[in-house]
Amino acid sequence: MTRRQEIIKSAKTLFRERGYKSVSMRDLAKAMDFKAASLYNHISSKEEILAEIAMDVAHYFTREMELVRSIDINTRTRLEAVISHHIDLTVTNPEAIAIVNNDWMHLEGNNFEEFLKLRNAYEQDLRDIINKGVESGELKSKNTEVILFSTLSTLRTLHLWYRKRSGVNGQQLKNDITEILLNGILTKA
Amino acid sequence: MTRRQEIIKSAKTLFRERGYKSVSMRDLAKAMDFKAASLYNHISSKEEILAEIAMDVAHYFTREMELVRSIDINTRTRLEAVISHHIDLTVTNPEAIAIVNNDWMHLEGNNFEEFLKLRNAYEQDLRDIINKGVESGELKSKNTEVILFSTLSTLRTLHLWYRKRSGVNGQQLKNDITEILLNGILTKA
């Protein structure tokens, strides 16, 4: 692991705990047992660290969505795949997801624009999947946006809940979340 | 409206747009067309503004939950009431909800503790409602925590989506969200 990677790893922990804006370069350096000035031999700015974390996440989701789009399957299976890749990243990299959720607004210039483009494209792809499911009769014809929003809200904030009770089996979690998102929480009357 | 209330109103807009930590007292003063020093005739610190915003929200939810608990109704109706009061506050005070979600961690000392106490109590009350519904057979015996988390995630982040398309009818929104949370997004086979 390079020094640069170590810095980003430490930053993930601190940014996640206290928020990007509240963590100073001196804090970050102290956590790694050296001085703030030394960080600049490995990274060129604080925002560059945030950008690397955010872009990794954005590219992961873009890549996974490409996969979901490229295969000819029904809507239910597509949604299961979407749920699955969200949960995979939540389990392997919860800090990054948290940071992206809370602090992507602090990306600057080109990073901000590029990130937002990928994020919007992802949402549009998911919207398309849902719309197709509504057309085919697989999904309720309720407001598409409500379905999109409630699904993404749950998946994007799963990290909050997962941290509190980690050790939960990944596959079991996928099954439970899929069931609840697709079929709701009520027992069938 | 007192000066103090005007300050808090302006702060809600700015904190919501850029995050509590990124808004300086100078920024806030500029938005109100006076100088930072003058703010301190009406409030005693920046954190006091955050605390007032957060406590208002916490007390609102505590009050509403008391109401839900005090009436003897079935689980479905209780959950509908919970959804309803979340949506009401989202419609009337979306900035406050956003700020509480993102920045409650920046509350200090006693404010932090008091807020967290109320928040945890609220979650416990909702957990009790869900557990009771599982026992009575009204809710699926899937993991209670998954039900709790997916419901709260959706309700707490509704403000993000509501802002983009405000003007949506409140009652229609309640109906759609209730339907999707309780019965899921799939059509019945």
Add this chain to the structure above:
DNA sequence: GTCTATACACGGATAGAC
């Protein structure tokens, strides 16, 4: 009740010695 002036800590970042 608002202003100017200012205190003083802390922010990101750089220069240059080692």
Add this chain to the structure above:
DNA sequence: GTCTATCCGTGTATAGAC
């Protein structure tokens, strides 16, 4: 590649004139 020293802007907050 890490250090010390430092630059300089910005942060919250206060003092005291008006």
